[in-house]
Amino acid sequence: ARAGSEATMRQLSNSADDRVVRTQSRPPVAWIWAGIVVMAVILGGLTFWVLNLQPSTIGVDLSVDVPDVVGMNYESGAQKLTDMNLVPTRLGEPSATIPEGAITRIDPEAGTRVAKGYPVKVWVSTGRSIVAIPQVTNLTEEAAIAALTDAGFVFGTTTASHSPSIPSGVVMGTDPAGGTQARQGSTVNLLVSDGLVEVPDVGGAAIGDANRTMTALGLIVTASPSDSCTGGAVIGQSLSPGAQPQRSPITLWRPG
Numbered sequence: 001a002r003a004g005s006e007a008t009m010r011q012l013s014n015s016a017d018d019r020v021v022r023t024q025s026r027p028p029v030a031w032i033w034a035g036i037v038v039m040a041v042i043l044g045g046l047t048f049w050v051l052n053l054q055p056s057t058i059g060v061d062l063s064v065d066v067p068d069v070v071g072m073n074y075e076s077g078a079q080k081l082t083d084m085n086l087v088p089t090r091l092g093e094p095s096a097t098i099p100e101g102a103i104t105r106i107d108p109e110a111g112t113r114v115a116k117g118y119p120v121k122v123w124v125s126t127g128r129s130i131v132a133i134p135q136v137t138n139l140t141e142e143a144a145i146a147a148l149t150d151a152g153f154v155f156g157t158t159t160a161s162h163s164p165s166i167p168s169g170v171v172m173g174t175d176p177a178g179g180t181q182a183r184q185g186s187t188v189n190l191l192v193s194d195g196l197v198e199v200p201d202v203g204g205a206a207i208g209d210a211n212r213t214m215t216a217l218g219l220i221v222t223a224s225p226s227d228s229c230t231g232g233a234v235i236g237q238s239l240s241p242g243a244q245p246q247r248s249p250i251t252l253w254r255p256g
Contacts, residue, residue: 066120068110070103074124077103085116092126096152096184100127128152128184135178136171141192144171152184160194164218164246168195199250201241202234207254210234220249225256 064084069077078088098104107121108114134151136144145155166172175189176182197217202210207223208231214221219239231254238251 063113063115066106066108066110066112066114069122070105070110071098072103073101074103074122077122081120081122086114087117087119088122089119091121091123093123094127094129095125096128098125100125130181130183133174133176133178133180133182133188136190137173137178138166139171141169141171141190144174144190148174148188153182153186153188156187156189158190158192161191162196162198162243163193164197164216166193167246168193195246196243197246197248199237199239199241199244202237202252204233207231207234207252210237210252214250214252218247219244220247222249222251224251224253 064086066086067080067084069080072080074090078090081088093104095104102125104123104125106123108118114120129152131151133153134147136147139147141158148155161172163172170193171190172193173191175191182188197219199217199219200213202213205213211221211223234252234254236253239248
């Protein structure tokens with residue numbers, strides 16, 4: 001019985017020793033909480049610093065705001081971009097409102113935050129487009145002006161001119177001529193028929209030549225006397241020389 005009691009005592013002693021050893025191998029609870037508090041303070045301070053850091057100071061040495069250069073001439077705008085450590089690339093496009101050589105738009109747009117060395121596309125006005133002047137012959141003056149305006153041209157002046165075939169008020173041609181390549185916004189003038197022909201004086205001319213001259217003008221010619229075998233020179237005409245209405249009748253007198 002005594003041997004059993006001694007064995008029991010040894011077991012209880014070993015268990016106590018194990019508990020003491022295990023307890024001493026763990027860090028004190030106070031140190032654990034102290035570490036937690038220190039980490040919390042550090043994280044709190046770091047968070048406060050980040051939240052209060054001005055956005056403009058983040059990456060200030062690595063990025064820039066794209067400047068507004070629209071409307072400037074290309075040389076000045078490109079220099080401004082270069083001064084901001086950006087790389088301009090020139091592109092052209094026609095514009096009806098922005099003068100030739102001025103910047104129409106950029107990509108990225110002004111105010112965009114980009115890295116230094118970033119490429120910026122710069123579109124430059126080439127002025128108004130060059131297109132063909134419309135063909136407006138045989139249109140009325142009003143219709144011709146509308147066609148020129150729709151094509152981007154500016155109507156200039158109207159000049160009246162005689163024509164043996166084109167009715168009064170109808171366009172005979174343009175200056176510059178229709179089909180000519182011209183820049184939009186340039187001026188185009190009209191040549192419009194006044195409905196008249198210039199009748200010459202054919203007195204003394206051979207009747208055959210006089211007849212052909214008047215017929216080419218679109219006049220309705222009658223020879224008197226009417227005998228076709230009668231030749232000779234013209235001794236008179238029913239229309240006075242000068243401007244006369246188109247397709248007027250005219251009598252050429254010859255010796256009877």
